[in-house]
Every structure is written in structure tokens, then in C-alpha cells.
Amino acid sequence: MGLQSYDYGLRPHDNFTVVREFYLNNNHLEILNRLFTPMIGVNATGLYHYLNQFVKHEEDAVLTHYIIMSELKINLLEFRKEMDLLEGIGLVKTYVNHNEQHSSFVYFLNQPPTAKQFFSDPMLSVYLYSEVSKQRYQQLKHHFETKSSVDLNSYQDVTRTFTDVFKIPNKALAQDTEHIQDDKPYGGIDLTQVHFDFETLYDLLQNHFISSKIVTNDAKALITQIATLYGLTPESMKRIILKSITSAQELSFEELRKHARTYYLMEHEQQLPNLQVKSEKDNVPSKINTSEETSSQSDNWLVQLEQTSPIDMLASWSESEPTTQQKFMVEELIERENLSFGVINILLQFVMLKEDMKLPKTYIFEIASNWKKKGIKTAEQAYEYAMKINQPKKESYPTKNRYKQKQLASREMTPKWLEERDExxxxxxxxxxxxxxxxxxxxxxxxxxxxxxxxxxxx
Known part of the structure; x- marks a missing residue:
């Protein structure tokens, strides 16, 4: 999976705003439904449609992520999973503003590309082709082709221009168009974090007496896309460019796409690349020093608790969905005491261990009130305090060093004191x-x- 909800500090009571700076028309819906759905799935495109309803929401009414969770029947991890797909494919941009009490999110709905932009984009067109059959791809492409019902080749354009019909005013009216909305075109897939070694490419081309000027800014953008799509090195790209230069010593974008695709198919048994979502382990940077990895596992556990919704923690810990009463209790606890996720997660685990895995509401709220008065604000502070008040049973609660013995699972929220309390x-x-x-x-x-x-x- 991609980024988690806690990567954004996202909590159910955080508010959000949806912005759309273009007019969403039927053509956009066609593009979303026919072309993007096969690549990112109906849940992601459905979320795009769902968020669109909040564009013209009343400014004085606060929207929180509870609304999304309740109406779509999903948790924040599932919400972020679909948002990752929308952001990665270039349909949504997300902005966040953090403060001590809560976070505010702004979701910008980007304008979908036109059909011409989509099928001209080497990444989008290839990924779609990989997800559908060749026959279906041709059907989709044919659907968006515009054909004139009249052959105008033998006709002459005699349309009057503006100055042929109207007088030009003597005085120009001062124009103030700053606040007039202008549709923003589709920006394409964001590859700003992708690096391609153009300096090496220039040197390789120079060896064949090809000037680097042939690689314009538009060509660089296309080369970056193609290199990312097909995993090409500067050496491979040089060969493709040499085959794509026209007799006028210009680089043909169409030939560049075609030769790159042919090169990849020859190297990969005629199989085009497909769109693959990163798994959780793909997002975890590799660590060379084992001692550094083990020494930070306990801190990672506390950070994970700090950034995970208590409802998600309960669901993962018990491997079953919390009851409605438990969810209401957790939501009330969050709103009433304003404690961090980490403190609440430690508190719930602490109570369940003391109360035979039960969650008595009165007892929980009594402890929460007490911890708030004592100024406990982080998962680490809550953990240390829980250890302190249970000194007689200290052997049941492992020290932080004992966390080094096991690798933390990214989604598994079972506390280490539960796993090891009987060891x-x-x-x-x-x-x-x-x-x-x-x-x-x-x-x-x-x-x-x-x-x-x-x-x-x-x-």
C-alpha cells in the first residue's frame, strides 16, 4: 500500500475543504469512468465524484473526516489508500495545515485530461493498454475520436472576423479579471521527484555529433516520462533518440514513443509495463545498520501509536471490527478530552490488560481525565506513566529494550506488553x-x- 493516514497526521475530527477550479462537464466524467477507472479502480474514481459534492459547501459549516468515514463506510486508512491513487495519477492535490488542536486539509480536484491529452501521454496510454485488452483499448480510443460528418476539403472558409463585423472601440475598458475563474488544464502525472541523468545523455549524444539543443524542454519532459515508464538508462535512451531524429535533424516525439515501446517489448517478452501500487515494505527505507534498526523499534511503535486512529488500533488488535458502542465511546473520548491518538491508544490497551480485555466506559473516562490533569500529551509519556503506576507488576510489562527483539508490523497494533506479558x-x-x-x-x-x-x- 501507499501512504498511510498517519503520514498526514489525519484524524477523524480534522476538517477538510474541497476546491475545484474548473467546470466539471460530461466529457470529464466520460474520461474518468472509461479511462481512469480501469487503472485505479472504481473506489478511487468514486471518491473523486463523492468529494465533488463538497465544492460549493456552505462556508460556515465545518466538514470533518467523520462525514467521509460515516457516509462511505470506510476508515481513514482505506480513505487514504484511495486518495493515494487519485494523487498519484494526478487527479487530486492535497494541502494540510497543522496546529495544536487539529489539522485542516484542502483537497484540490484537478481537471481530468482531454482524450487527446490522455492518449498522447505515454504513461497513461500504456498503463491503460496494460489493464484492458487490445480490442477494448481500440474501442475506447475510437469512442473519443471526433469525426466530422461533412468533408470540407473542397470548401473554402469564408467566415467573417470580428473586425469585419464590429467597430473597434476608441477607448479600451479597464479589465479586472483577477477573480474570474479560469479552467486549469490537466497537469499530468507528477514526476518532479524522478531524476534522469541528462548530462550523461548529452555526453553520449555528443559522441555521435548530436547537439544537446535537440533535447528541448518539451523533449526533456517526454524523455523523463518514457524513461520512468520503461526504466531506461541514458545509454538506452541515446539509442532510441538516434532512431527518432528526422531528416531535418529534429526529434520526432511520435517516433520516440514508438521506438521506446518497441525496445521495451523486445526486452520484456512483448509485455508492456502495468500500473503497480507500492506495498508497505516498498515505502520503508532499507537500513544497513541492524543495531540502529533494532534500537529504534520501540520508538517506531510509539510513533505508530501516536499516528493511528484508536478505532483502527482496536480493529487491528482484536482482528475484528469494534462495536458501535465502542466507536461512539472513542469518538466521545477524543472530542471531550482532546488527548492525542497515542495517549488514547496506550490508555485503551492499559485498561484492557487490567480489565480482562473489557472497555468499561466510566473507568476509561476517569483515567483519561486523570492523565489530562497530569499533562500527559504523548504516547511515550502515557507509556512511562502506565509503567510507573504498575511497578508491582513490572515483570508483566517489558522495557523498551525488549521491543528490539521483534520486527514491528506496519499494520499490527498489538502492544508489546500484551505479546510478551506471559513470556x-x-x-x-x-x-x-x-x-x-x-x-x-x-x-x-x-x-x-x-x-x-x-x-x-x-x-
Whole structure:
């Protein structure tokens, strides 16, 4: 999966605003439904349509993510998963403003591309082709082709111009168009974080007496797209460019796309690349130093608790959806006490361990009020305080160093104190078992001896 809800500090009570700076027409809907849905799925395009309803929402009414969760019947992780797809494909831009109380989000709905833009984009067109059959791709392309019903080749354009019909005014009227909305075209897939070594490419072209001037700004954008799509190196790109230069010593974009596609198909058994969503492990940077990795696992656990909704934590911990009453209790707890997610997660886990996995509301609110008075604001502070007030049972709660022994799962929110509360060193367990076996053996022999003595007395 891509980014999680906690990567944005997203919480249910955070408010949001939806902005759309273009007129959404039927052509846009056709593009979304026919071309984008096969690539990113109906849930993502459905979320785009759903967010559109809030564009002209009353300014004095506050919209929170509770509305999205309630109406779409999804949690914040599922919401962020679909938003990742919309953002990655270039249909949505997200902005956030954090403060101490909550975060405010602004979701900009980007204008979908025209059909010509879509099929001219090497990445979008190839990814669509990979998701549908060749016949279906041709059907979709044919659907958006505009054909004139009249052949105008033998006709002459005799349309009057403006100055042919109207007088030009002597005085120009001062124009103030600053606040007039202008449709913003589709910006394409954002590849600003992608690096392609153009300096090496220029050097390679120079060896063939090809000037770097042939690579214009538009050509650089297309080369970056093609290199990203097909995973091409500067050496491979040089070969493709040499085949795409016209007799006028200009670079043909159409030939560039065609030769790049042919090159990739030859290298990959005639299989075009498809659109793949990153998994969670793809988003975790690799770590070379094992000691550094293990030393930070406990901190990662606390950070994870700080950034995960308590409802999501309960669902992941118990491997079942929390009851409606539990959800209402958590929502009330968040709104009433204004504690961070991390503090609430530690609090709920603490109570469940003390109350045999139950969640008594009165007890929870009493502890929450007490922790708030004591100024506990982070998961780490809550953890340390929970350890402190349970000193007699300290052996049931592991120290932070014990967290180093296990790799944290990105979605698994089972607290380490629950996983390890019943653990004992293997050596102690074996010794205990041996002592129990020896005791049982001695007791059995003693009992048999008593029976023998009684039988002798009876004789």
C-alpha cells in the first residue's frame, strides 16, 4: 500500500475543504469512468465524484473526516489508500495545515485530461493498454475520436472576423479579471521527484555529433516520462533518440514513443509495463545498520501509536471490527478530552490488560481525565506513566529494550506488553517443568508405597 493516514497526521475530527477550479462537464466524467477507472479502480474514481459534492459547501459549516468515514463506510486508512491513487495519477492535490488542536486539509480536484491529452501521454496510454485488452483499448480510443460528418476539403472558409463585423472601440475598458475563474488544464502525472541523468545523455549524444539543443524542454519532459515508464538508462535512451531524429535533424516525439515501446517489448517478452501500487515494505527505507534498526523499534511503535486512529488500533488488535458502542465511546473520548491518538491508544490497551480485555466506559473516562490533569500529551509519556503506576507488576510489562527483539508490523497494533506479558525465559520454563515432573514422580511413588503397606496390614 501507499501512504498511510498517519503520514498526514489525519484524524477523524480534522476538517477538510474541497476546491475545484474548473467546470466539471460530461466529457470529464466520460474520461474518468472509461479511462481512469480501469487503472485505479472504481473506489478511487468514486471518491473523486463523492468529494465533488463538497465544492460549493456552505462556508460556515465545518466538514470533518467523520462525514467521509460515516457516509462511505470506510476508515481513514482505506480513505487514504484511495486518495493515494487519485494523487498519484494526478487527479487530486492535497494541502494540510497543522496546529495544536487539529489539522485542516484542502483537497484540490484537478481537471481530468482531454482524450487527446490522455492518449498522447505515454504513461497513461500504456498503463491503460496494460489493464484492458487490445480490442477494448481500440474501442475506447475510437469512442473519443471526433469525426466530422461533412468533408470540407473542397470548401473554402469564408467566415467573417470580428473586425469585419464590429467597430473597434476608441477607448479600451479597464479589465479586472483577477477573480474570474479560469479552467486549469490537466497537469499530468507528477514526476518532479524522478531524476534522469541528462548530462550523461548529452555526453553520449555528443559522441555521435548530436547537439544537446535537440533535447528541448518539451523533449526533456517526454524523455523523463518514457524513461520512468520503461526504466531506461541514458545509454538506452541515446539509442532510441538516434532512431527518432528526422531528416531535418529534429526529434520526432511520435517516433520516440514508438521506438521506446518497441525496445521495451523486445526486452520484456512483448509485455508492456502495468500500473503497480507500492506495498508497505516498498515505502520503508532499507537500513544497513541492524543495531540502529533494532534500537529504534520501540520508538517506531510509539510513533505508530501516536499516528493511528484508536478505532483502527482496536480493529487491528482484536482482528475484528469494534462495536458501535465502542466507536461512539472513542469518538466521545477524543472530542471531550482532546488527548492525542497515542495517549488514547496506550490508555485503551492499559485498561484492557487490567480489565480482562473489557472497555468499561466510566473507568476509561476517569483515567483519561486523570492523565489530562497530569499533562500527559504523548504516547511515550502515557507509556512511562502506565509503567510507573504498575511497578508491582513490572515483570508483566517489558522495557523498551525488549521491543528490539521483534520486527514491528506496519499494520499490527498489538502492544508489546500484551505479546510478551506471559513470556518467560525458555531456560526458566524448562527448569520449572523438570521440577514439576520430579515432584509428580515422587508423589506417585509415595502413594503406591502407602497402598502396599495398607494391603499388608489387611492380610
Amino acid at each position: 518467560k525465559p525458555e531456560k526458566d520454563n524448562q527448569q520449572h517443568n523438570d521440577e514439576e515432573d520430579e515432584k509428580l514422580k515422587n508423589d506417585r511413588e509415595r502413594f503406591l508405597n502407602q497402598l502396599k503397606n495398607r494391603w499388608k496390614e489387611g492380610e
